[in-house]
Amino acid sequence: MTDTVLTLDNVFKGFDGAAVLKGISAQVQSGEVIGLLGINGAGKTTLLETILGYALPDAGTVSLFGVATNVLHDESLKHRIGFVPQRDELLDQMTGRQFIELVARFYDHWNQPLLDRLAQEFDVPLDVRASKLSVGQRQKLSILVALGHEPELIFLDEPVASLDPLARRRFLQTLIDLVAEGDRTILFSTHIVSDLERVANRVWLIKDGLLKVDAALDELKERTVRITLPPGAAVSDTIRTEETLIHLRHEQESAVMVFSHWDAARHDLLARQTNGMPEPQHLSLEEIFLELHR
Amino acid sequence: MFSLNPNSGIPIYKQLVDQVRRMIAGNQLKAGDELPSVRELAVQHAVNPMTISKAYSLLEAEGLLDRQRGKPMTVAQSTAGTESKAARLKRLAPAIDHLVASAHQLQLSDEDTLCAVRRAMEKNND
Amino acid sequence: MTNRFGRTLAMLWFYLTWMPLMRYTAAIALLALAVTLLLGLAVDSVWYLGSMVASGIALGLPLMTCGAAFRQVVGNMRIALVPKAHWHAALGLLLLAAITVAWLLACYLLSGQLEHAAERTLDPLAFTLRSFLFVSSGMLLFQWLAQYRAGYYFWLVFPLYNVFAPVLHIDDHLRGNEPVWALLTVGLWAAFLFAMRRPARRRGLAGAMAGFSGGMACGWFEFGSITKAPGTLMRGVADSTANRLAYWLVFTLGMPLLVVALFTLAKLFRPEAFSVPQLVSVFLLMNLYMGAVIAASNCEWAIRTRLLWLRYPGTRADLWRYLETNILWFLVTMAVFSLLIATLIHLTIGFAPRLLVMYVVCGLILPALLTYTAITFRMWALPPLRQAVALIAVIGAVTATMVTALMYRDNSALLLAIAGAATLVAVLLRLRVAHRFRRIDWCAIRPIRFNRNGGLAGGFSWTTGI
Numbered sequence: 001m002t003d004t005v006l007t008l009d010n011v012f013k014g015f016d017g018a019a020v021l022k023g024i025s026a027q028v029q030s031g032e033v034i035g036l037l038g039i040n041g042a043g044k045t046t047l048l049e050t051i052l053g054y055a056l057p058d059a060g061t062v063s064l065f066g067v068a069t070n071v072l073h074d075e076s077l078k079h080r081i082g083f084v085p086q087r088d089e090l091l092d093q094m095t096g097r098q099f100i101e102l103v104a105r106f107y108d109h110w111n112q113p114l115l116d117r118l119a120q121e122f123d124v125p126l127d128v129r130a131s132k133l134s135v136g137q138r139q140k141l142s143i144l145v146a147l148g149h150e151p152e153l154i155f156l157d158e159p160v161a162s163l164d165p166l167a168r169r170r171f172l173q174t175l176i177d178l179v180a181e182g183d184r185t186i187l188f189s190t191h192i193v194s195d196l197e198r199v200a201n202r203v204w205l206i207k208d209g210l211l212k213v214d215a216a217l218d219e220l221k222e223r224t225v226r227i228t229l230p231p232g233a234a235v236s237d238t239i240r241t242e243e244t245l246i247h248l249r250h251e252q253e254s255a256v257m258v259f260s261h262w263d264a265a266r267h268d269l270l271a272r273q274t275n276g277m278p279e280p281q282h283l284s285l286e287e288i289f290l291e292l293h294r
Numbered sequence: 295m296f297s298l299n300p301n302s303g304i305p306i307y308k309q310l311v312d313q314v315r316r317m318i319a320g321n322q323l324k325a326g327d328e329l330p331s332v333r334e335l336a337v338q339h340a341v342n343p344m345t346i347s348k349a350y351s352l353l354e355a356e357g358l359l360d361r362q363r364g365k366p367m368t369v370a371q372s373t374a375g376t377e378s379k380a381a382r383l384k385r386l387a388p389a390i391d392h393l394v395a396s397a398h399q400l401q402l403s404d405e406d407t408l409c410a411v412r413r414a415m416e417k418n419n420d
Numbered sequence: 421m422t423n424r425f426g427r428t429l430a431m432l433w434f435y436l437t438w439m440p441l442m443r444y445t446a447a448i449a450l451l452a453l454a455v456t457l458l459l460g461l462a463v464d465s466v467w468y469l470g471s472m473v474a475s476g477i478a479l480g481l482p483l484m485t486c487g488a489a490f491r492q493v494v495g496n497m498r499i500a501l502v503p504k505a506h507w508h509a510a511l512g513l514l515l516l517a518a519i520t521v522a523w524l525l526a527c528y529l530l531s532g533q534l535e536h537a538a539e540r541t542l543d544p545l546a547f548t549l550r551s552f553l554f555v556s557s558g559m560l561l562f563q564w565l566a567q568y569r570a571g572y573y574f575w576l577v578f579p580l581y582n583v584f585a586p587v588l589h590i591d592d593h594l595r596g597n598e599p600v601w602a603l604l605t606v607g608l609w610a611a612f613l614f615a616m617r618r619p620a621r622r623r624g625l626a627g628a629m630a631g632f633s634g635g636m637a638c639g640w641f642e643f644g645s646i647t648k649a650p651g652t653l654m655r656g657v658a659d660s661t662a663n664r665l666a667y668w669l670v671f672t673l674g675m676p677l678l679v680v681a682l683f684t685l686a687k688l689f690r691p692e693a694f695s696v697p698q699l700v701s702v703f704l705l706m707n708l709y710m711g712a713v714i715a716a717s718n719c720e721w722a723i724r725t726r727l728l729w730l731r732y733p734g735t736r737a738d739l740w741r742y743l744e745t746n747i748l749w750f751l752v753t754m755a756v757f758s759l760l761i762a763t764l765i766h767l768t769i770g771f772a773p774r775l776l777v778m779y780v781v782c783g784l785i786l787p788a789l790l791t792y793t794a795i796t797f798r799m800w801a802l803p804p805l806r807q808a809v810a811l812i813a814v815i816g817a818v819t820a821t822m823v824t825a826l827m828y829r830d831n832s833a834l835l836l837a838i839a840g841a842a843t844l845v846a847v848l849l850r851l852r853v854a855h856r857f858r859r860i861d862w863c864a865i866r867p868i869r870f871n872r873n874g875g876l877a878g879g880f881s882w883t884t885g886i
Contacts, residue, residue: 033342052501054620071619078503089498093438102434105427106502145498172340180333180343197300198341218305218345279395282303 002029004066005153005185006051011060013043013050020046022209023060028187030152033179035200035217036189037289042206044189045086048157051187052083064153079108082151084159088142092131096124096141100148107149115148121170135162143171147178154178156188160195168192172199193286203285205292212292217285224288225262225280227270229255236273242266247294258283258291295330298339306341310349318358318369319382329359329367427504431512434493435486448477475527482520483555486513487563494612500620510612517556524551550594550601557605560612596690668714672757676706700771704779707761708786711754715787716794729862740857751788758783778835785842790814792849799856801864 006028013021020043028034038044049055051062053072061068064077072078091099096119104110119126122140130138139162146154160168172195178184179199190196196203196217203220205213213220224246229235231253240248244261259266262280283291296313298306317323329335332350336343350367353359360370397407493499493509500506525548594601615623680703732739762776793814802810 031344033344049621054497054500056619056622071617072501073617075503078501081501083498083501085497087497089496091438091492091496094434102430103499103502103505105430106505106508169340173337176336176340176343177333180336194301198306198339201342201344218307218348221303221305222308284301284303286301287303 002031004028005030005064006187007061007063007066008051009061009063011047011050011062012058013046013055014058015046019058019209021050021057021206024206024209024211025060026204026211026214028185030183030185031179032202033175033186033200034188034202034204035196036187036204036206037193037196037213037285038189038206039293043209044206045157047206048083048155048187048189052081052155079149080152082146082149082154084143084146084154084156086157086161088138090130090138090142090145093129095129096126096133096144099130099141100126100145103145104148109150110148111150112148114150115144118144118147118174121174122167136164136167139163140167140171143174147174152183153185154187156186156190158190159188160190160192168195175199193284193289197285205289207292220288221282221285223261223263224259224283224291226256226258226283226287226291227280228278229257229274230278233274239270239273242269247291249294296335296339298341300341306345307349307352310346311352314349314353315358316385319385323369325369325371327369328365329369331366424508427508428511428515431493431505431509432515435482435489435512435516438489438492475524478520478523478527479555482516483558483562486516487559487561490559491563494616495623497620506616510609513559514556517552517559520555521548521551546595550598553598553601553605554594557601557608560608561604597686600689671714672707672710672754675710676703679703679706696769697771700765700769701775704761704765704775707758708779708782711758711783712786712790715750715754716790736858740854743857744854747791751784751791754787755780755784781835781839785839785846789842789846789849792846792853795853796849798865799853799860 004027006026008024008026011021011024012019024047036044036047046055050057051064053062053069056070062070064072065080067074067077069077072081090096094102100112100115104112118124119141122144124137124140124144125133126141130141133141139159143156143159146156160171163171175186176199179186188200200217203213203215203217204211228251233255235248235255235257239245239257242259244259244266245257246260247256247258249256259280267280296310298309300306302309314323314329323329329350330338332343332346335341335346350359350361354361354367358370359367361367393407393411397404402410490509490513494506499509525544528544528547680699683699683702729739732742734742758780762780765771766773766776797810
């Protein structure tokens with residue numbers, strides 16, 4: 001029932017001699033909503049562009065719907081993919097409606113009533129030239145156009161960067177509607193981590209060219225904990241060399257530790273090492289992100 | 295009906311599961327009550343429907359909810375109020391631990407703490 | 421399920437209507453033809469004139485604009501993901517070429533009604549084929565040339581030439597050169613196909629007006645990228661004087677020499693094609709033209725002064741003097757170069773001195789005229805379309821001037837009159853601009869919108885720096 005819609009196999013990509021992606025391997029099953037996180041310059045856009053064939057990977061393969069495609073020559077696949085680029089790439093001299101009409105013809109399946117409804121919900125005027133729209137309106141239009149052919153696999157690169165909270169909420173609800181209809185896979189990158197927490201069920205975090213995190217969101221939150229020891233409590237070597245310790249720092253006189261895989265066994269281990277250990281604190285996704293980058 | 299906080303350290307599905315359990319145990323949800331559909335709840339709270347679905351499935355597996363074809367999830371008949379005292383006390387345990395730990399941090403004596411608890415209970419009964 | 425032909429037609433429609441100017445012009449061309457048909461019933465010569473104008477418009481505009489439209493479509497990243505969009509875009513372009521050629525053929529047949537055109541015996545089929553090669557390769561050529569500002573300037577002349585030169589003269593140039601054009605056409609389309617096989621970001625098609633960003637638009641002093649907001653000025657290496665000088669040399673010397681070299685090469689196939697005086701004339705004309713429009717693009721300085729304002733120690737009067745100094749240096753350098761070239765040509769080839777004198781005079785006056793005209797446009801912040809139209813008018817006037825001077829080379833009085841008028845206009849404009857500079861609200865001066873998907877007007881703005 002759920003099949004693999006996207007496979008990345010050891011993808012390398014560099015520009016001007018500098019490697020951006022240093023061996024990314026992952027699989028995406030249909031129906032997942034994946035949030036792509038990373039600091040600026042980590043390679044989120046590069047990854048998306050490599051997947052879509054805008055850029056050729058230096059090494060490794062990308063497979064979409066089981067077809068190995070490093071450059072998207074297979075036109076039939078294009079019917080099943082939607083992409084919202086970071087720069088909206090609309091034709092400035094055309095109105096939204098004209099652009100939609102131009103693009104709609106090429107797809108076997110196009111849901112214009114859906115677009116009309118969304119245009120109303122998002123409050124995007126379709127009869128105004130793109131050059132005259134505000135940045136937010138352009139971004140909303142950009143999202144709309146990508147959804148018209150109801151693709152199975154949707155990629156979004158910072159789709160809500162310029163949207164106000166109301167627009168963002170509406171966008172999330174649209175995404176959720178899409179997901180609820182079933183069998184749609186979404187991969188989107190964003191800096192607004194709180195949006196991700198709502199909607200994503202899987203998180204990819206790119207750091208130093210690698211996929212440092214590739215885990216279900218719930219699982220990630222459950223197994224990542226932060227522990228603050230009382231002031232003066234010593235940190236033993238066993239703890240220091242514990243492999244799941246992501247980070248250890250001292251704030252004032254307390255030791256703060258962040259573990260990536262927390263379970264009862266480690267709880268006991270730590271309890272034995274220190275006296276009266278405070279409760280492990282579970283972190284929001286944003287905090288996890290920050291801790292991973294300290 | 296529910297209050298879900300996506301930004302907390304607790305996964306959303308867990309929050310929902312806990313809230314449903316508490317509401318059933320506290321009789322706010324009675325047997326036969328219908329819960330909102332997955333899609334409805336997902337859109338309302340702007341969260342992934344799979345999260346809601348997961349929570350519902352877990353609750354169904356626990357026997358707290360019933361899934362009937364064509365109808366929304368309903369609270370199962372057998373669970374209403376039949377949880378044993380021990381089980382219910384176990385549910386309260388985290389809150390008690392938290393209370394005790396806070397009191398300890400605030401350097402309050404046991405008697406003071408118990409007095410405060412009693413006062414709160416009296417106020418609640420009014 | 422839309423039919424496939426509908427998709428090609430949609431692309432074709434896009435090419436014809438994406439630009440408001442095109443829409444109006446198509447209407448105008450049709451109107452011209454209708455008027456011709458009506459008036460021609462009464463006056464014979466109107467047929468010829470009308471069909472000439474109509475054919476000129478029909479040829480010039482698709483060549484100039486549809487290539488750019490095509491490029492916008494195939495270079496657009498979203499459309500890269502639309503299934504088979506590129507093929508239909510290409511088909512649409514070819515279809516447009518076919519329609520243009522059909523129109524040309526109609527005009528030819530119309531003009532063939534006249535006695536003085538009757539002696540031309542043209543095989544319609546050969547004419548059609550030649551024209552098709554020319555138009556389809558021309559459209560592709562232009563879409564690549566449109567990437568480079570200088571190419572844009574060059575092609576601005578083309579539609580003017582089209583309107584004033586009978587369509588059949590163009591065919592004369594094509595006749596006998598069919599293999600070259602065929603090769604060119606096939607080569608260009610092959611290049612397109614090859615580009616489509618590459619990943620979208622590596623096709624060399626990004627944006628309609630890409631290429632030549634930083635350095636060329638900047639003045640002799642280091643201003644930095646115009647697209648940044650005021651206050652975030654970056655002083656870039658690309659703006660260095662050396663870079664700017666190199667660019668200027670390439671386009672005022674390099675390009676004309678290249679064209680002359682190409683024509684000389686053509687002489688190998690058709691020895692009677694271009695005589696040495698003709699080649700020299702071409703060189704001088706192109707040199708003048710390039711220099712003049714580069715001078716126009718220096719109007720960038722007027723805009724950039726607004727960015728420099730926050731950093732410049734001094735009053736507005738000081739800033740104006742700084743600006744003027746640089747403009748004058750540029751103009752003087754150009755004049756000196758013109759003089760040097762003229763002297764060189766005279767000494768080596770012994771070219772007509774009168775023509776050389778005219779060249780030197782133009783070399784001094786025209787850049788000045790265009791610089792101040794362009795600065796005027798910027799200072800009054802005309803919207804891009806109006807600026808484009810105004811620029812076309814000015815460059816048209818410039819071209820007409822030069823052509824007139826060439827044709828009436830023995831009429832010194834006329835030449836003097838034109839030179840005098842141009843100088844007067846330049847001086848007046850300078851005075852106006854100087855006056856406005858001291859009072860202008862900086863926010864009123866509009867920077868160039870680096871509009872990758874912008875219309876032709878946006879493209880004009882960007883390419884001309886106006």
